[in-house]
Amino acid sequence: MSAIFTRKTLFLASLATLLAVCTLLWPGCQGKTESPGQAAVDQSAPALSAGQAGKMLVCRKASEAPAVDGRIEELWQAADTLRLDDPADVSDPNQVKIYTLWDNNYLYVSYEVADRYLVGFQTERDHKALYKDDMIEVLLDPRREATDLWLEDDIVYHINVLGQVKDDRGTPGGEVAKSDAGWQSAALFAVQYEGTLNDSTDQDRGYCVELAVPWSEIGLSPAAGQKLGIDFASGDAEGAQEHLWDWCGARPFRQPSVYGTLLLE
Ligand SMILES: [Ca+2]
Ligand SMILES: [Ca+2]
Ligand SMILES: [Ca+2]
Ligand SMILES: [Ca+2]
Structure with a gap:
């Protein structure tokens, strides 16, 4: 009995290890392996106002418009990338990689999320419980006012694994x-x-999100050197x-005073 148990335990341990390795190596929705992303605190950036926490991500201009699919x-x-893995002390935290690009029409953001157990229920736009699904958030303070106020120009997009938005x-x-x-984006x-x-x-692999925000929606004319206040969450x-966790440690998330900066290049 114990020998059977031991063999079974070993088998399960091997299976768990194999699955863990598969999860770590999951190439996302692009069909190829890639190198890990990098932290994006730009030490050479000019001093920021007191409200800006100093986190910065460079957003490069797209060679052509990505298909939002x-x-x-x-x-x-x-794109320069940002890792936003789940910091929770759990056995298999989600691994999250964020990309941004821009062109004259849109700000593009994509998330690649390795998630072993996919959960999603909300199919109704603006459902109050959508944040309880597997989902991502992009929070914008376009004018970089960096206040504790959530003003009319401040926007958050929550997008769940089912492709619905709040x-x-x-x-x-x-x-x-x-x-x-x-308000409908x-x-x-x-x-x-x-x-x-x-x-x-079973063991799931994860999900990918692509988002294209029209510049007209956030009242900006894009140009190299343009900065936006931004936070990313998942x-x-x-x-x-x-x-739930985010890049900048904002609590609540709708708190632009601690947002980082997205710098268009
Ligand atoms: Ca695409
Ligand atoms: Ca999940
Ligand atoms: Ca809405
Ligand atoms: Ca599943």
Whole structure:
């Protein structure tokens, strides 16, 4: 009995190791292996205002417009990247890689998320519980006012694994609790996932999100040297458990005073 148990234990341990390695090496929605991303704190950047935490990510100009189809094509490899892995002390934290690009029409952001257990329920736009699904967030303070107010120009896009969005923006009073989900973005987005949703009996691979925000939506005319206040976040649902984390440590996330900077090059 114990020998059988030992063989079974060894088999399960080997299987777990193999799956862990597969997860680590998952090349995402692009069909090829790639090198890991890099942290994006630019030490050579000019001093930022007190409200800016000093985190910076360079956003390079796209050689051509990516197809917003949830697949990270070759041209994204020109982007500087940011790792935003789940910091929670769990056995298999989600591994998240973020890319940004821009052209004259859009700001592009993509997320590549390795997630062993895919969870998603909300198919209704602006559903209040969408953040409880596996999902990503992009939070923008376009004018870099860097205040604790969530004002009319401040926008957050939540996009879940099912490809649904909760998009909302601040109000003149700046109260976080009054963020206006009735506002509807014209951004383009798409999601592809690999695995089985809401089924914990197997091991999933993850999902990819592509988002294209029209410059007209955030009131900016893009040019090299342009800076935006930005935060990136992600949420991992794992059965009854759920983790939310972000790049800048903003609490609540709708707190532009601690956002980092996206610098167009
Ligand atoms: Ca694409
Ligand atoms: Ca998950
Ligand atoms: Ca909305
Ligand atoms: Ca599954």
